[in-house]
Amino acid sequence: MPTSADIAADWLLSGLELRSTLFHVGRYCGAYRASTAGHQRASFHLILEGACWLHLPERPGRPQRSVRLGAGDAVFLLHDMPHCLTPEPNAPAAAEYATRIGTMSPLNAEPTDGDGLALACGFFEFRSDLGDALNALLPDYIVVRHDDVRFAGARTLFDLIRAETARNGDSPSPLINRLTDVLFFYALRAVASADDFAPGLWSVMQRAEFAPLVNAIIERPGDDWSTHAMAAFCHMSRARFCKQFAESCGQPPAQFLAILRMKVAAEMLRRGASMLNAAEHVGYQSESAFAQAFKRVTGLLPGACRRAHPRHPSAAVH
CATH class of the missing domain: 1.10.10.60 (Homeodomain-like)
Structure with missing residues (x-):
């Protein structure tokens, strides 16, 4: 049964207006450094196949962080912030985060070395009745783990997203945007219910x-x-x-x-x-x-x- 906190959190989130847009879907092989930073927009990365490392540079009050992401995981970056995805656990130098390396090939291209990364990236905009009051209480980024019990309902969403990306055609399915919207709501609800999300x-x-x-x-x-x-x-x-x-x-x-x-x-x-x-x-x-x-x-x-x-x-x- 939902707790009082769950009900109140859902009520607060009910005023969100969200719109996701897909930026690109494809595969990286070999050496790469991918990022959606610099577009003045919040963004997301969905790991469809393979694994990678999310690197976040040091900033005031927070040390440099590197987080491994595997198939079925997702990360939502709630602000335009420096970051990059690479196949290596070691973070690049601070000045190199903005330098892109590698070229994304079509998703149906087979990985040449067995370590390819299939990725869906995009941007999203969200506005709340509470304006900046809500944004200030949210973390910089949210990592959605495929095996986290809090995201059990999101696994079906991710499977649907992966199925849509596999459809033939030059343009990705527009359903991916809507499915990503719902996935983001799951992420926010999990954050809202997290014991370690404080103060807020x-x-x-x-x-x-x-x-x-x-x-x-x-x-x-x-x-x-x-x-x-x-x-x-x-x-x-x-x-x-x-x-x-x-x-x-x-x-x-x-x-x-x-x-x-x-x-x-x-x-x-x-x-x-x-x-x-x-x-x-x-x-x-x-x-x-x-x-x-x-x-x-x-x-x-x-x-x-x-x-x-x-x-x-x-x-x-x-």
Whole structure:
């Protein structure tokens, strides 16, 4: 059965708008250094056959990393960041990450040395109701392992992707883009449920003392959720509540409350609710104050969010 944390995480992820595009599908043989960096876009690599090493250079606060990827694995790079794929476990020099080596041949070409790498690479764009607030809480990259129990449902997706890449024709199947979208959602859900993903929204949801509060705010966002009221709901003193909440989430309770409220408001606006109705539903009596808070959290004005989704006539919130 899904836990309260799983349900809340799915609710937060429900506002994502995602679009994947396939960049290339093919095979590398011999020496190669492949990368999708430098395009100012998030990207992905799906290992269809063979194995390789993902190298990430050193950056402030993080040492250089090399991760082995095998058939059935995938990596999603959530930002445009320096990286490369090579057949060797040793990382290249920092100045060499941007230098591509090798040529990708068609996928139906047989590997000449038995160590070829079949690869599908592409880019994706995703936007959330929470804007930069969500992006800031996500890791730089997510590795999806084919044998990880958290991704059990994704194995069928990967098999479908591999079957689509094997289809004859000069152009890859457009279904690969849609299947990759779903695979990325699986990856995000796994990250949302990971015990080691902290601080962040989901670390709060996984705390037994805080999960009921999160669900109560989602159900009744317009209630008077002052810091004192939230502490009382959790049966804690105000000082203890603020300390433990901030340690778990990485942000104060008031900021977390604003994120949840604006998520609810964004869903209402997408379904056609007026700005006044959305503002009152999440606890704001002033449209101007609501508009400022909405833009601060989502990066958009309420009117822009509503105009971007004119297809939903109902303003109901579930």
